[in-house]
Amino acid sequence: MPKFAANLTMLFTELPFMQRFEAAAKAGFEAVEYLFPYPFEKKELAAALRANGLQQVLHNLPAGDWDKGERGIACHPERTSEFREGIAMAIDYATALGCPQLNCLVGKVPEGADINVVNRTVIDNLRLAARELEAAGLRLLVEPINTFDIPGFYLNRTDKALALIEAVGSPNLKVQYDIYHAQRMEGELGNTLSKHLAQIGHIQLADNPGRGEPGTGEINYPWLFRHIDSIGYEGWIGCEYKPRSDTVDGLGWREALTQ
Template identity: 65%
Template sequence: MPRFAANLSMLFTEVPFLDRFERAAKAGFTAVEFLFPYAFATADIRARLDANGLQLVLHNLPAGDWDAGERGIACIPGREAEFCAGVAQAIEVGTALGVPRLNCLAGKMPAGADEAVLRATFVANLKFAAAELHRAGLQLLIEPINRYDIPGFFLNRTEQAIAILDEVGVPNAFVQYDIYHAQRTEGEIAATLQKHLARIGHVQLADNPGRNEPGSGELNWPFLFAHLDRIGYQGHIGCEYKPANGTEAGLGWRQKLAQ
C-alpha cells in the first residue's frame, strides 16, 4: 500500500490548525503536509509533530498575499527581493520542523505580462532557491496547477515544468505532481508518472470532478496506486482533497482502494 500524508490545509478543517495533527494521527496517518507554517510558532508545530509521532513531508515557500488571491510570486518581475527573503524564512522554519522538501508556487501571470519575461524571472528565482535549499540539504519542488481552479497560473503542464527544471539545471529540484491538477489539464496520468518518475519529487491526489476523496470521481485509483508501486515510486502521496462529508467519514478509501 502507498504511504499517505494527510494535507492539514484540506483535511480536518473543522478544528483549529494545531489540533489537526492529533486528528491525523488518530486517523492512522504517520505523515502530514500543509500549505504554510508561517502564521504559527515553529515550536508549537514541532511539538504537535513530536507528540503525535508524525513526519512532516512538505510545505510551501511563502507565496505572497494569499488572502488577497496571490498564489505565489516566483514568476513575477519586481518581487525578487521578497522571494529571496521568503526562501530564507522557509529554510529556517523548514529545517526546525524537519521537512525534507519545499514547494515553490510559480504564481499567476499579471495582466499583459510577457510570458518570456515571466519564465526568465521564474528560472532565475528557482536557481537562487535551489542553491539555498541545497546548502540546507533540502529539495525544491515546482507544481503545475490547472487553470480552471487558478486562472492565469503560470505553470500548468508537466512538460513545461520539466523544461523549466532542465533550464534551472540543478540536482535538487523536482516536480510536485498533483494527480488532480494533471487530470484536469492533460490526463495521461500513468504514462506521465512512468515517463518522468525520476523528475518527480512528490505526488498528491484528489479525485475529479469535485476535488474530493479517491473513489468519488472518474479516476481508477486501484490501478494508479498499483502503478506507482510497479514503477518504483518511493515517496509519500499527499492527500490534498476536499472531504465530501467530513474527513473521517471519507477515509475508508484507503483500505478499499489502496490494495
C-alpha cells in the same frame, strides 16, 4: 501499499489548525503536509509533530497574500527581493520542522507583464532557491496547477514543468506531481508517472470532478495505486482533497482502493 500524508490545509478543517495534528495521528496517518507554516511559531509546530509521532513531508515557500488571491510570486519580476527573503524564511521553518522538501507555487502571470521577462524571472528565482535549499540539505519542488481552478497560473502542465527544470539546470529541483491537476490538464497519468518518475519528488491526490476523495470521481485509483507501487515510487502521497463530509468518515478509501 502507498504511504499517505494528511494535508492539514484540506483535511480535518472542522478543527482549529493546531488540533489537526492529533486528529491525523488518530486517523492512522504517520505524516502530514500543509500549505504554509508561517502563521505559527516553529516551536509550536515542532511540538505538535513530536507529540503525535508525525513526520512533516512538505510545505510551500511563501506565496504572497493568499487571502487576496495571490498564488505565488516567483513569476513576478518586481517582487524578486520578496521572493528571495521568503527562501530564507522557508529554510528556517523546514529545518526546525524536519521537513525535507519545499514546494514553490510560481504564481499567476502579472497582468501586462512581458512574458520574456517573466520567464527569466522564474528561472533565476528557482535557480537561486534550488541552490540555497541544496546547501541546507533540502529539496525544491515546482508544481503545475490547472488553469480551470486558477486561471492565469504560470505553470500548468507536466511538460512545462520539466522544460522549466531543464532551463534551471539544478538536480535539486523536481516536480510535485498533483494527480488532480494533471488529470484536469492532460490525463495520461500512468504513462507520465512511469516516464518521468526520476524527476518527480512528491505526489498529491484528489479525484475529479470536485477534488473529492479517491473513488468519488473518474480516476481509476485502484489501478493507479498499484501502478505507483509497481514503478517503484517510494515517497509520500499527500491527500490534498476536499472531504465530501466528515474527514474521518471519508477515509475508508485507503483500505478499499489499495487492496
